[in-house]
Amino acid sequence: MDDRQSKGGKRLFQIGSLLLLAVFTFLALFPFYALLLASFKPVTELLRFGLNLKLQPELLSWDNYRYLFSDAAQKYLTWYKNSVLVTALATLITLFFSSMVGYALAIYQFRGKNVILTLILVMLMVPGEILLLPLFEQTIALGLIDTYWGVILPAAVAPFVVFFFRQYALGLPRELLDAARIDGCSEFGIFFRIMAPLMAPAFGAMGILTALGAWNNFMWPLIVLRSEEMYTLPIGLYGLLTPYGNNYNILISGSVLTILPIIILFLFFQRFFISGMTLGGVKQ
Incomplete structure (x- = not known):
C-alpha cells in the first residue's frame, strides 16, 4: 500500500510539474x-x-515581409548582414582567446596565476556600464570608432567565458597531457588537437551565450557606430521608432526575423549547451 501511495504521489508530482512548466512556457511564448x-x-x-x-x-x-525584402527596405538587409558578420566574428574571437586563457589558468602553474584569477572574479562583479567611458576613450585612441572591430575587440576576452572554460578544463584528464608531451606534441598542439575536442560541450554552451549577447548587443554598438550603413539590427530597428508609425511595417516583421538566427543556433547546439552547462558547473 505504501509503494502504491509513493508511486501515486510521484505521478501527481510529475503531472503538476508538467502543468506548471506548460503555464510558464505559455507565458514566455505569449x-x-x-x-x-x-x-x-x-x-x-x-x-x-x-x-x-x-x-x-x-x-x-505577407505584405510586410514583401516590403521587407524590397528595394525600399534595403537598409534592413544591410543591418541584418552587419549583425550576422559582427556576431560571427565576435563569437569566434571570444571563444578562441577566452578558451585559451581559461585552459591556461586551469592547467599550468605560473607566477601571478592567482592574481589573474582574482582579477577575473572581480571583473565579473563590475557592471559593464562602468567600463563604457574608459573603453570609449581607448577605442578613440586606437582609431576604431565606426568600425566593426571597435564593437568586437572589447569583448575578445570575456571574464565569464574565461572562468567557465577554466572550470571546465579543471576536469580534463592530465594523463593525456603527459602522453602527448612524451610523443613530442607542442603545447599548442595539445590544446588544439587533444583538449579542444574534449571541450566541445563548453564551446557549444559558450558559443550560444556569446552569440546571443553579440546579436542583442545594443549599448556598445550604439556608442561606437556612427554611420547608418554600419548599424546592427538592434540600433537600426530602434531608429525606426517614431510617433507617426510610418516604419511599423519594417519594425514588426523585422523583429520577427531577428529572432530566427538565435532559434536556429540553439536548435543545432542545444545538446552541447545542456551538457556543457551541466558539466562545467560541477567541476572543482
Whole structure:
C-alpha cells in the first residue's frame, strides 16, 4: 500500500510539474505570438488597436515581409548582414582567446596565476556600464570608432567565458597531457588537437551565450557606430521608432526575423549547451 501511495504521489508530482512548466512556457511564448500575429497585419490595424491576440484571417497578409525584402527596405538587409558578420566574428574571437586563457589558468602553474584569477572574479562583479567611458576613450585612441572591430575587440576576452572554460578544463584528464608531451606534441598542439575536442560541450554552451549577447548587443554598438550603413539590427530597428508609425511595417516583421538566427543556433547546439552547462558547473 505504501509503494502504491509513493508511486501515486510521484505521478501527481510529475503531472503538476508538467502543468506548471506548460503555464510558464505559455507565458514566455505569449509576447512572441502577439509579435508574430502583428507582423501579418496592416500598419493601420497596429496603430488603431496595438499588439493584440485577435485573430482576423481577412486582415492577415505577407505584405510586410514583401516590403521587407524590397528595394525600399534595403537598409534592413544591410543591418541584418552587419549583425550576422559582427556576431560571427565576435563569437569566434571570444571563444578562441577566452578558451585559451581559461585552459591556461586551469592547467599550468605560473607566477601571478592567482592574481589573474582574482582579477577575473572581480571583473565579473563590475557592471559593464562602468567600463563604457574608459573603453570609449581607448577605442578613440586606437582609431576604431565606426568600425566593426571597435564593437568586437572589447569583448575578445570575456571574464565569464574565461572562468567557465577554466572550470571546465579543471576536469580534463592530465594523463593525456603527459602522453602527448612524451610523443613530442607542442603545447599548442595539445590544446588544439587533444583538449579542444574534449571541450566541445563548453564551446557549444559558450558559443550560444556569446552569440546571443553579440546579436542583442545594443549599448556598445550604439556608442561606437556612427554611420547608418554600419548599424546592427538592434540600433537600426530602434531608429525606426517614431510617433507617426510610418516604419511599423519594417519594425514588426523585422523583429520577427531577428529572432530566427538565435532559434536556429540553439536548435543545432542545444545538446552541447545542456551538457556543457551541466558539466562545467560541477567541476572543482
